[in-house]
Amino acid sequence: MIQTVEIARIMTDLLPKLGAEDTAVIGVNLPALTSRLRHLEDAFPEGVQHSIAIKTNPHPKMLEFLVSQGFGLEAASIEEVRMALAAGCSPAQIVFDSPVKTRNEIREISSFPGILANVNSLEELDRFDADFEGILGIRINPQVHTGAPDLYDVSKNESKFGVPVDMKEHIVDAALRYPVRALHMHSGSQMKNLNIQRGALKELKRIADTINAEAPGKIKVLDIGGGLLTESLGSQTQMEAYGQIVAEVFRGSGYLLVTEFGQWVQDEAGFALSVIEYVLTPNKVFIHLGADFFMRDVYTKARSFPMTVWNGDATQVQGLDKVYDIAGPLCFAGDYLAHGIQLPAVLQEGQYLFIDHTGANTYALWSRHCSRTLPATWAWDGNSMVKWSNRLTIGF
Ligand SMILES: Cc1ncc(COP(=O)(O)O)c(C=O)c1O
Structure with a gap:
């Protein structure tokens, strides 16, 4: 969790760099991201390849940063494969997971040495x-x-993803008949029960072992997907607990393990800033980010984002709290980021709302609704805010 003193440093550096059109800003917290990446590496046994899910934050500079830190990338579409290559990722560290790969897309990737392509069905193998x-x-x-x-x-059971594990005999048979060298599983995002996931990992290994008993050395790679809820880095994290489970299940097995985390890596490594445009009586605050940036939160169940309020001179607005609803800028009734949250009573036009933990599934899901401009992205490197991309008008 970012400290208030650090937010103050960010605001002091950033605010003089903004123009009148910058009613909102998307932020990346590189020191936080780096700590999370190191924590992820340390939590797992040595030699595990971590390919971070591009869909969670596909900013080209983000992809370049992840690659520069030695991480691979997981692509959910051919466009994401191309973005991964453009970011300098070696094909051997790219995972291509689209469930609807076309014949042309497969042709395009077929000469990329070492790219891991996971079929979504046995039919796709042909x-x-x-x-x-x-x-x-x-x-x-x-x-x-x-x-x-x-x-x-x-x-x-009715999921559109993957071959159901109860078709185990068909999976084994197909793996033996086709040039299959890997098995993949992603149990879902925001998994809460790691014991159940332990059982799923054991089953994955059992199937790989069954195939290898028939054809020694055939299955070399096991891709166990992503799926952990975001959390702050503390003494015993869920990620460490998961890494221990993975170590225990696969100890001595010789499989090359691949992961595809997204949300856990990105969520707390991002923040957003919006000008407070209107404060209405009795308690409605209008800002410049709504369902366009917080698509999942506004349309499904909003996460609770830590928020603080700042003056134009980079001092924090403090004082007694009052309960507010935070409305976004889009023209539909449900465009609220939060209801009934406590913020300083003295809110007024021209102050800034700093919203933390916005790094996952926000920029990535930017919506064209109401055709509003995508804010500029800035990255905090621990000393200053560096512009990653300009504001971008949505073209149709
Ligand atoms: C195949 C696959 N891998 C990895 C991820 C990343 O999941 P998470 O952000 O929960 O770690 C997803 C998310 O949708 C996915 O579909």
């Missing part, structure tokens, strides 16, 4: 030629309930 230079994987639906919210639970 689209890969024998000369595919990457690693071919089968995505398995573990059919477990890890406590992921319904919307992000991809392991249900």
Whole structure:
């Protein structure tokens, strides 16, 4: 969690650099991101390849930063594969997970050495030629309930993702008949029950072992997906607990393990800033970020974002609290970021609302609704705010 003194440093550096058009700003907290990346590496056994999910924050500079730190990238579309390559990611550290890969897309990636391409169905295997230079994987639906919210639970029986694990015999048979060298599983985002996930990992390993018993050395790579809730870095994190489970399940097995975390990495490494445009009696505050930036939160269940209020001279607005509703700028009734939250009673036009923990699934989901301009992105490097991209008018 970012400290108030650090927010003050960010505001002191940033505010003089903004123009009148900068009614909102998207921020990246690089020191926080770096700590999270190191924590992720340390939590897992050595040799695990972490390919961060591009969909969580696809900013080109973010991808370059992740690659510069030695991380791979997980692409959910051919566009994301191209973005990963443009960011300098080696094909061997790219995972291509689209569930609807076209024949042309498969042709495009077929000469990328070492790219891990996970098929979503056994039918998809026929689209890969024998000369595919990457690693071919089968995505398995573990059919477990890890406590992921319904919307992000991809392991249900009717899920559109992966071959159901109860088709184990078909999976083994297909892996033996096709040039398959990997198995993949992503149980869903925001998993709460790691014990159930432990069972799913063991089943994944059992299937790989069964294939290798028939054809020694055939399955080399196990991609276990992402899916951990965001959390602050403390003494014993969920990520460490998960890393220990992974170490225990796969100890001595010789499989190359790949992960695809998104939200856990990005969420607390991002923040946003908006000018407070109107403060209405009795308690409604209008800002410049709503369902366009906080798409998931406004349309589903809003996360509770830590918020503080700042003056134009970078001093914090303090004093007695009052209860406010935070409304976004879009023209529909449900465009609220929060209801009934406590903020200083003296809110007024021209102050800034600093919203923390906005790094995941926000910029990535920017919506065209009401055609508003995508704010500029700035990155805090611990000393100053560096502009990553300009404001961008949405073209139709
Ligand atoms: C295949 C796959 N891998 C990884 C992720 C990242 O998940 P999370 O952000 O929960 O870590 C997702 C999220 O949708 C996914 O679908």
